[in-house]
Amino acid sequence: MAETLHIPPSSSKEETYLSLLPQLKALIEGETDAIANMANISAALKQTFGFFWAGFYIVKKDELVLGPFQGTIACTRIKYGKGVCGTAWKEKRTVIVKDVNQFPGHIACDAASRSEIVVPLFDRNNVVAVLDIDSEHLGHFDETDALYLRQITQLLEDKITI
Ligand code: SME
Numbered sequence: 001m002a003e004t005l006h007i008p009p010s011s012s013k014e015e016t017y018l019s020l021l022p023q024l025k026a027l028i029e030g031e032t033d034a035i036a037n038m039a040n041i042s043a044a045l046k047q048t049f050g051f052f053w054a055g056f057y058i059v060k061k062d063e064l065v066l067g068p069f070q071g072t073i074a075c076t077r078i079k080y081g082k083g084v085c086g087t088a089w090k091e092k093r094t095v096i097v098k099d100v101n102q103f104p105g106h107i108a109c110d111a112a113s114r115s116e117i118v119v120p121l122f123d124r125n126n127v128v129a130v131l132d133i134d135s136e137h138l139g140h141f142d143e144t145d146a147l148y149l150r151q152i153t154q155l156l157e158d159k160i161t162i
Helices: 013-029 034-049 083-091 143-157
Strands: 053-060 063-070 077-079 095-097 115-123 126-135
Touching (some): 013 143, 063 083, 077 083, 095 143, 115 143
Antiparallel strands (some): 053 126
């Protein structure tokens, strides 16, 4: 397992993701526990990009329940179809929100959050968890984040036995 992340300084966002991906793969390779891997991926994303909040919500019955994360304390339960996370779960797709104040039903766990991206994780065709990332900057996330965060969640999908 790689113990330190190495990201070349002054890399573009895409270069940073490309450098991070194989390191994340190595980081979780020998570990089958989903919680342990979600914890390290949250830490790696926060450490690499300085995101305001990065973490997971896990599907339990009809709700999402807070999982491993890095950032300020957060809402513990989100109903199916509610907020950005519940919408990504219901619609089975990545949701990018450029301005959380313009997203009807956005759940404000922390007023400092201004934009957000949520990427669902699948077991076959079922959503089993979501990766949620918040930024204190408006319009922080775009299709590049969607592309590479999806690849990061795919690293985890093989290992999920929740
Ligand atoms: N904003 C999310 C709730 C989770 S927190 O951002 C950590 C939502 O609307 O689903």
